[in-house]
Amino acid sequence: MRLASAFLLAALPTAGFAAAPLFTLQSQDFTDNAFLSKSFAGNNKSSPACTGNNVSPALSWSNAPQETKSFALLVTDPVGAKGLGVTHMVAYNIPAATNAFAQGDLTKGKGYTGGKNTPGTNAWYGPCPPVGSGMHHYNFVVIATDLPPDQLKPGLKHEELVKQLKGHALGAASLVGRFSNDPQG
Numbered sequence: 273m274r275l276a277s278a279f280l281l282a283a284l285p286t287a288g289f290a291a292a293p294l295f296t297l298q299s300q301d302f303t304d305n306a307f308l309s310k311s312f313a314g315n316n317k318s319s320p321a322c323t324g325n326n327v328s329p330a331l332s333w334s335n336a337p338q339e340t341k342s343f344a345l346l347v348t349d350p351v352g353a354k355g356l357g358v359t360h361m362v363a364y365n366i367p368a369a370t371n372a373f374a375q376g377d378l379t380k381g382k383g384y385t386g387g388k389n390t391p392g393t394n395a396w397y398g399p400c401p402p403v404g405s406g407m408h409h410y411n412f413v414v415i416a417t418d419l420p421p422d423q424l425k426p427g428l429k430h431e432e433l434v435k436q437l438k439g440h441a442l443g444a445a446s447l448v449g450r451f452s453n454d455p456q457g
Contacts, residue, residue, distance in 0.1 A: 293335035297414050297445035301329040301375060308410065308449040314398040321400040321453050328361075328378030328396035329449070333371055333414050337442040340368045342421040344433060345384070346413045352401065353390070359430040360397050360410065362387030367421040387428040394427065399451040410449045416442040 302308055313324025336343070344364035352358030361378060365385035377383060378396040386394025401408040417440045424436055 295333070295335050295337065295416065295443045295445045297331065297333045297412060297447045299329050299331050299412075299447060299449075302449050305448050305450065308399060308451045312398050312449075313451060313453075314400040316400065319400055321402050322398075324398050324400075326379060326396065326398045327376050328373065328398070330375040331373045331378075331412065331414070331447075333445055336368070336371075336416045339418055339442055340416040342366055342368055342417050342419050342423070343370065344415040344417060344437060345373075345378075346411075346415070346430060346433070347396075348411050348413075348430070349399065349401070349408050350411065351405075351408055358390045360389055360399070362389055362394075362428065362430055362433055364424050364428070364433055365421045385424060385426050387426070387430070387433055389430075401451065401453050403453045405452075406454060407450055407452045410451060412447040412449065413444055414446075415444045418442055 308329065311325040311327050312329050314322035315324055315326040316322035343366040345361060345366065346359065347361035349358045349360060363378065363384035363386060366383060370383060373383065381395045388394060389397050391397045399408060399410060415437060417437055419440050428436065
């Protein structure tokens with residue numbers, strides 16, 4: 273019996289077991305879990321923690337699921353606002369043919385429908401962690417969806433977008449950037 277099972281297994285085509293390429297997100301501006309440049313930090317004259325240039329980093333993704341019709345992008349700081357979390361970017365209705373944003377595109381509102389981030393804007397709002405709050409981790413998540421790129425209305429908040437994507441998400445890829453306003457990180 274064992275010999276017959278071994279022959280059956282050997283006869284199975286191995287090509288059917290090849291894994292699909294991994295859906296990945298990367299940036300030319302930083303590697304996963306690396307420090308974000310101060311140029312990507314927020315810029316708000318009324319806040320001493322927001323002294324950057326508020327330029328969004330370049331992002332690119334590859335190997336999205338075949339059925340993808342659009343993408344969404346969320347950027348969050350889970351320990352911001354004293355552990356309540358801060359959403360820095362809510363972007364969606366990104367056409368399936370898009371696989372990258374150049375540096376600054378998310379700041380300018382190009383190529384996506386903007387939702388409301390925690391500060392209330394619909395574009396990139398860079399890191400502004402308070403001095404003394406330690407290292408913050410900024411989670412960049414691109415989500416492949418089966419929704420047409422004009423399906424969702426503008427202005428959705430993070431939670432509203434997630435609710436709309438339930439049952440429509442096909443896969444996700446992520447990248448983490450770190451930032452601190454503390455002198456020693």
